[in-house]
Amino acid sequence: MYVVTGGAGFIGSNILAALEARGAEDLVVVDRLRDGEKWRNIVKREIVDIVHPEHIFGFLDLHKKKLKAIIHMGAISATTERDADKIVTNNFDLSIALYRWCALHDVRFIYASSAATYGDGSVGFDDDSSVEHLARLRPLNAYGWSKHLFDRRVSRRILQGNPVPPQWAGLKFFNVYGPNEYHKGAQSSVVSQVFPHARENTHFNLFRSHNPGYADGGQLRDFIWVGDVVDVVMWLLDNPGVSGLFNVGTGKARSFLDLASAVYRAMGKEPNIRFVDTPVAIRDKYQYFTEARMDRLHAAGYQKPFTSLEDGVRQYVSGFLNTSDPYR
Numbered sequence: 001m002y003v004v005t006g007g008a009g010f011i012g013s014n015i016l017a018a019l020e021a022r023g024a025e026d027l028v029v030v031d032r033l034r035d036g037e038k039w040r041n042i043v044k045r046e047i048v049d050i051v052h053p054e055h056i057f058g059f060l061d062l063h064k065k066k067l068k069a070i071i072h073m074g075a076i077s078a079t080t081e082r083d084a085d086k087i088v089t090n091n092f093d094l095s096i097a098l099y100r101w102c103a104l105h106d107v108r109f110i111y112a113s114s115a116a117t118y119g120d121g122s123v124g125f126d127d128d129s130s131v132e133h134l135a136r137l138r139p140l141n142a143y144g145w146s147k148h149l150f151d152r153r154v155s156r157r158i159l160q161g162n163p164v165p166p167q168w169a170g171l172k173f174f175n176v177y178g179p180n181e182y183h184k185g186a187q188s189s190v191v192s193q194v195f196p197h198a199r200e201n202t203h204f205n206l207f208r209s210h211n212p213g214y215a216d217g218g219q220l221r222d223f224i225w226v227g228d229v230v231d232v233v234m235w236l237l238d239n240p241g242v243s244g245l246f247n248v249g250t251g252k253a254r255s256f257l258d259l260a261s262a263v264y265r266a267m268g269k270e271p272n273i274r275f276v277d278t279p280v281a282i283r284d285k286y287q288y289f290t291e292a293r294m295d296r297l298h299a300a301g302y303q304k305p306f307t308s309l310e311d312g313v314r315q316y317v318s319g320f321l322n323t324s325d326p327y328r
Helices: 010-021 038-042 053-063 084-105 142-159 182-187 190-200 226-238 256-266 295-299 309-321
Strands: 002-005 027-030 049-051 069-072 108-114 168-173 175-177 204-207 223-225 244-248 273-276
Touching (some): 002 053, 010 226, 038 182, 049 053, 053 084, 069 084, 108 226, 142 244, 168 226, 175 190, 175 226, 175 309, 190 204, 190 256, 190 309, 204 256, 223 226, 226 309, 244 295, 256 309
Parallel strands (some): 002 027, 027 049, 069 108, 108 168, 175 223, 204 273
16 A cells, blocks of 8 residues: 555656556545645546545554555645745644654655755755755745755654654655646646647746846756656655655756747747746745756666656647646
8 A cells, every 4th residue: 555645736646647557556645635626636546545634644553554655745835825834734744743653653755855945056956964964954935944844854863863764765856847737826837837828829928037147037947857756756666775865856957948948849839938027026035046966866776867858848748738638
């Protein structure tokens, strides 16, 4: 049995699809479906149970002998969420409780951290999990801070010699794009937001640069295809001896202009991009550059190459967005 928290969400539902494709049985989703369209992300999956987060520990206690791993992707992921109490409850408290449960019951634990923990990137993007290094990072929003808070707690618990799960891995996801992100709305990737404009051959607005070191649209991110993210998770499941905190990006920053242009070109059209001012509310917290250092994951043994931006966008557009059924 595999339990995927946030299993109806973007990355979680893609992990479920990969587990099912590998023949895994007894897949369990822990999530809140509410009244939106998130349920469509798991409509193709054979799921043994859907558990509300409030009931997770009763479920785990009942099925602990069958559990192979908990893959903890559930979180409030909106960088614009302002309710810090809500974020701490969902992103930190639950993570700590799950980590302790896995340590107590000898269950493997893979969890989602975030590149948002790096803040403005002024101290680099090194996935060093030492207490000293993590103390130097300064996230720019409550979401990034909540993920960072948990990374630091794990690091401190290990240093103090507290019990740990038989395998634990924190994954610092960079800018992930791919199918099943549609419920995220304004928080979905630029690819999914550009696509309707590319399909109709209308213009798309990117943020103008307010940093003299970057041209308009030249702000850089490490964009990663969700299939590559899933491959890393599957590799960890295949290598239970690997534990640690790892970046999950391509290691190559590309511009938003590159990304948006790739969507138009995947539709056989010339890019039609205009620029608008970055909203004042987020301007002083805006990241102009992210790029994952991938040395530690490679040193741990992961050798599969990452998908190029152009190939990833092409797969997303032709295989999902530009079809009658965009869900994985």
